[in-house]
Amino acid sequence: MTDSITTPLYRLAHGRTGDKGNRSNISVIAWHPALWEVICEQVSEAAVAALFADRQPSRVQRYLLPQLQAMNLVLDEVLDGGVNDALNLDSHGKTLCFRVLQMPIALPLHLQAHLVGPADAEPPSTLE
Amino acid sequence: MQTDKTPPAAMLIGCAAGFSGDRVDAAAPVVQALVALQQPAFLIFETLAERTLALAQLARRDDPEAGYEPLLVELLRPVLADCLAHRIRIVSNFGAANPQGAARAIAALARSLGLRAPRIAVVQGDDLSGPAHRPMLAQALGAQMPEQPLVSANAYIGARPIAEALQAGADIVVCGRVADPSLVLGPAMAHFGWAWDDWDRLARATMAGHLLECGTQVSGGYFADPGYKEVPGMDRLGYPIAEIDDSGNCSIFKPEGTGGCITTATVKEQLLYEIHDPCCYLTPDVVADISQAQVRAEGENRVRLEGVIGHPRPEALKVNTCYASGWFAEAEISYAGPRAAERARLAAQTVAQRLEGIAPLRSDLIGVTSVWGNDASDWLAGADLSAASQDVRLRMAWQHADKATAARLPREINALYCCGPAGGGGVRSHMRQRLGMVSCLVPQALITTGFTWAAQEEAAA
Numbered sequence: 029m030t031d032s033i034t035t036p037l038y039r040l041a042h043g044r045t046g047d048k049g050n051r052s053n054i055s056v057i058a059w060h061p062a063l064w065e066v067i068c069e070q071v072s073e074a075a076v077a078a079l080f081a082d083r084q085p086s087r088v089q090r091y092l093l094p095q096l097q098a099m100n101l102v103l104d105e106v107l108d109g110g111v112n113d114a115l116n117l118d119s120h121g122k123t124l125c126f127r128v129l130q131m132p133i134a135l136p137l138h139l140q141a142h143l144v145g146p147a148d149a150e151p152p153s154t155l156e
Numbered sequence: 157m158q159t160d161k162t163p164p165a166a167m168l169i170g171c172a173a174g175f176s177g178d179r180v181d182a183a184a185p186v187v188q189a190l191v192a193l194q195q196p197a198f199l200i201f202e203t204l205a206e207r208t209l210a211l212a213q214l215a216r217r218d219d220p221e222a223g224y225e226p227l228l229v230e231l232l233r234p235v236l237a238d239c240l241a242h243r244i245r246i247v248s249n250f251g252a253a254n255p256q257g258a259a260r261a262i263a264a265l266a267r268s269l270g271l272r273a274p275r276i277a278v279v280q281g282d283d284l285s286g287p288a289h290r291p292m293l294a295q296a297l298g299a300q301m302p303e304q305p306l307v308s309a310n311a312y313i314g315a316r317p318i319a320e321a322l323q324a325g326a327d328i329v330v331c332g333r334v335a336d337p338s339l340v341l342g343p344a345m346a347h348f349g350w351a352w353d354d355w356d357r358l359a360r361a362t363m364a365g366h367l368l369e370c371g372t373q374v375s376g377g378y379f380a381d382p383g384y385k386e387v388p389g390m391d392r393l394g395y396p397i398a399e400i401d402d403s404g405n406c407s408i409f410k411p412e413g414t415g416g417c418i419t420t421a422t423v424k425e426q427l428l429y430e431i432h433d434p435c436c437y438l439t440p441d442v443v444a445d446i447s448q449a450q451v452r453a454e455g456e457n458r459v460r461l462e463g464v465i466g467h468p469r470p471e472a473l474k475v476n477t478c479y480a481s482g483w484f485a486e487a488e489i490s491y492a493g494p495r496a497a498e499r500a501r502l503a504a505q506t507v508a509q510r511l512e513g514i515a516p517l518r519s520d521l522i523g524v525t526s527v528w529g530n531d532a533s534d535w536l537a538g539a540d541l542s543a544a545s546q547d548v549r550l551r552m553a554w555q556h557a558d559k560a561t562a563a564r565l566p567r568e569i570n571a572l573y574c575c576g577p578a579g580g581g582g583v584r585s586h587m588r589q590r591l592g593m594v595s596c597l598v599p600q601a602l603i604t605t606g607f608t609w610a611a612q613e614e615a616a617a
Binding site: 038042043044046047048051053055057059082083091093095098100108112113114115116117123124127145146 | 206207373378379381383384385421424425426427428429430431432433434435446447448449450451463478481484486516518520522526527528529530531532551553554555590591592593595
């Protein structure tokens with residue numbers, strides 16, 4: 029596509045992770061109403077499930093709150109047992125929201141003016 | 157409660173702690189703001205996370221007077237005089253596993269400050285750890301019932317005993333496990349006198365509680381991301397205050413002159429925090445539905461929440477039971493300079509070989525990846541470390557039912573000082589008792605809640 033750019037989700041949206049037991053919830057909230065549709069299209073249950081494939085969630089459910097331009101992603105059995113059982117330093121999974129927020133988004137050029145923050149941030153580094 | 161046709165005045169409720177370990181200097185600016193505004197006012201401290209109660213029970217085993225919030229006196233000392241003088245009533249779950257002990261500590265604090273004796277109510281009914289409740293738990297837990305002895309069993313009880321205590325004249329209401337938003341709904345029920353099946357109002361005040369219950373998480377805490385989400389005055393964040401009116405809707409603001417920010421963005425993040433289905437946020441008091449909720453800025457650092465609706469409360473209460481499930485051990489060692497990551501990986505392999513076949517072992521390379529991989533991840537073995545940082549810290553963790561066995565991991569990491577790869581340094585290790593947790597549902601009708609007055613003469617002892 030020539031009329032779009034690729035940009036990380038954190039320039040379109042912000043969010044926060046919460047946890048209850050072995051379940052994580054991650055909010056994704058559009059910075060501007062005009063960005064909401066693109067976020068809905070691309071931050072799909074399938075895309076989020078693929079992002080967390082290595083942590084093998086038993087279910088990924090997305091709840092949409094259009095009047096807040098926000099979605100709530102609920103990932104079941106993704107925390108290795110959660111705060112009481114996991115060996116992870118971050119047994120709550122508090123850091124996981126940024127794994128979603130660095131998701132690359134194909135953004136139509138005409139929406140660029142609504143993006144937040146500088147464009148020259150480091151690209152996500154992966155070692156896998 | 158008012159009985160005439162005029163709607164009761166709006167109430168204010170501030171939150172000065174969002175978890176056990178929150179800043180202890182939070183309350184003073186909140187109380188100063190409440191005093192200045194001269195409206196009916198309450199103050200809450202939320203200090204119980206999922207595991208805090210089990211840890212408190214363990215503390216109480218070692219010391220029968222312990223088991224309540226360890227920072228209780230530090231939290232209250234700066235504000236108790238003003239709260240009593242200006243009738244700002246305090247509601248908190250800082251009683252944890254020993255609400256009576258907390259009440260005694262508060263009475264002693266008031267005495268030491270030369271204040272009048274506060275009327276302290278102690279909420280009861282959440283603690284199901286006693287033998288009398290065991291058959292009920294066994295039935296509710298079924299096959300989930302742990303084989304290990306229970307450390308704690310607590311129901312998330314609701315707002316009713318809080319409201320009743322306040323209506324009876326309590327200055328301070330000390331709770332153990334109550335649902336966090338009930339700390340706000342209780343005062344709202346006492347103030348407005350709504351019916352207990354006025355679901356929309358109950359749900360709105362409940363969501364006001366949800367916004368407040370994590371302290372600064374609604375007012376600029378846990379939000380900043382330099383360049384993208386700027387928050388002023390992170391070192392002196394203002395803790396939130398809700399103004400709740402007779403509709404149950406609320407506006408969130410913070411004391412003048414404090415740091416932080418309250419915007420539609422901070423409020424939306426907290427509104428969705430630890431929510432699952434937005435149509436049914438379950439509490440003991442009401443099922444709150446935020447699917448049609450709206451937030452809007454009313455001014456600088458002031459945001460309104462409207463549009464929450466309510467559905468009848470669940471018939472069952474959530475009960476968390478904790479049991480001692482063994483020992484958790486972790487240890488770390490640093491490597492720096494050329495091939496630091498390769499040397500750290502060799503260290504991990506060495507320890508894994510030494511401890512093979514005992515228990516699953518997690519390895520992390522702090523500075524490369526340490527939190528996003530799952531516990532079973534073997535990415536480290538195959539990772540291309542050529543571009544990795546030259547300053548990394550190996551961290552390994554495991555758990556075992558037997559303490560001495562669990563302690564073998566820190567010992568092996570420590571032994572890397574002489575037996576490991578070149579240039580390892582800075583070993584630190586940590587062990588703690590592990591608490592397993594299972595949850596179940598118990599019918600509300602089987603759990604009796606209420607409050608008692610803390611005995612003044614006992615407090616004077």
